[in-house]
Amino acid sequence: MQSLASRKPTTAKKHEDDVCYASYPKAISGDQLSSTANGSDVRIRAFNVADLQDCREVFTQGMEQLITLIARVVFPKYVWPIAAVTVFFLVLAAFQWTITIFLPYIFTCAVILTLLYIHVYMECWKFINSCLATDLKDIVKTYMSRNDGSRMWVAEWNGKVVGMVGLIHNEIHKPGVAELQRMSVSPACRRMGIARKLLDELLRHAKDQRFETLVLTTTSAQTPAILLYKKFGFKLVAVFPYPQKILGDLQYCYFELQL
Ligand SMILES: CC(C)(COP(=O)(O)OP(=O)(O)OC[C@H]1O[C@@H](n2cnc3c(N)ncnc32)[C@H](O)[C@@H]1OP(=O)(O)O)[C@@H](O)C(=O)NCCC(=O)NCCS
Numbered sequence: 001m002q003s004l005a006s007r008k009p010t011t012a013k014k015h016e017d018d019v020c021y022a023s024y025p026k027a028i029s030g031d032q033l034s035s036t037a038n039g040s041d042v043r044i045r046a047f048n049v050a051d052l053q054d055c056r057e058v059f060t061q062g063m064e065q066l067i068t069l070i071a072r073v074v075f076p077k078y079v080w081p082i083a084a085v086t087v088f089f090l091v092l093a094a095f096q097w098t099i100t101i102f103l104p105y106i107f108t109c110a111v112i113l114t115l116l117y118i119h120v121y122m123e124c125w126k127f128i129n130s131c132l133a134t135d136l137k138d139i140v141k142t143y144m145s146r147n148d149g150s151r152m153w154v155a156e157w158n159g160k161v162v163g164m165v166g167l168i169h170n171e172i173h174k175p176g177v178a179e180l181q182r183m184s185v186s187p188a189c190r191r192m193g194i195a196r197k198l199l200d201e202l203l204r205h206a207k208d209q210r211f212e213t214l215v216l217t218t219t220s221a222q223t224p225a226i227l228l229y230k231k232f233g234f235k236l237v238a239v240f241p242y243p244q245k246i247l248g249d250l251q252y253c254y255f256e257l258q259l
Pocket residue numbers: 062063065182183184185186189190191192193194195196197217218219222223224225227228229231
């Protein structure tokens with residue numbers, strides 16, 4: 001892998017003041033944002049230092065949803081066998097009194113599923129906390145003050161940050177390759193084209209910076225994000241199983257886009 005130093009600095013102009021506007025195409029659910037139905041705008045702009053806390057919150061909100069999405073992928077593998085055995089017990093109970101076995105069985109199943117959920121919950125929070133403690137701890141340092149094309153954008157509505165996305169090119173990336181990271185939109189503002197606008201801005205910048213390839217990693221549970229990336233032409237190039245066997249049906253998906 002080549003070092004960052006081998007990548008020639010580009011002549012592309014700075015994007016601090018870059019903005020574009022996304023009108024809300026649909027009504028917004030959520031009390032806090034209901035007034036946007038009258039046509040207020042979302043502004044996509046470069047991150048500035050005052051956005052730090054908002055960005056950390058928007059990222060955390062986005063990733064909290066991952067707990068539900070991962071549970072949906074992981075649970076069926078455990079729920080179906082449990083359901084099958086439960087039906088067996090119920091049939092048995094119709095013929096003879098098996099409540100003394102049935103109740104401990106139900107209790108054991110409930111404990112297993114609860115422990116599984118706690119495990120998923122803790123894995124997600126481990127990831128959230130590791131991001132908050134590394135690149136999202138000092139966004140200026142990680143994304144904004146490097147001279148290598150790295151950048152973070154936010155979507156702002158009515159003075160509030162409601163979305164974010166980052167592009168990073170550092171020593172772990174090959175020359176000409178940058179990585180999309182930390183895409184997140186506040187739950188109350190989803191399906192309004194905000195992620196699309198964030199990605200438009202990111203792609204514009206990546207082309208200006210003469211990156212040739214964009215890469216990103218997501219999980220198979222993040223179906224809305226996968227649909228979004230595919231819509232922008234990202235191709236699935238590799239799939240890796242999640243390292244922990246207990247979450248066996250979960251996979252890492254590695255996408256690439258040639259610019
Ligand atoms: C993925 C995410 C960023 C999408 O943000 P968004 O602002 O709601 O997305 P947009 O409204 O711009 O949608 C753009 C396209 O993405 C796809 N998409 C987004 N959300 C979708 C959903 N819930 N179901 C199906 N498709 C979806 C659609 O193709 C959509 O185009 P369309 O509206 O013309 O059908 C948002 O759901 C989110 O923050 N999720 C949690 C965090 C996360 O998973 N981030 C990705 C990390 S890799």
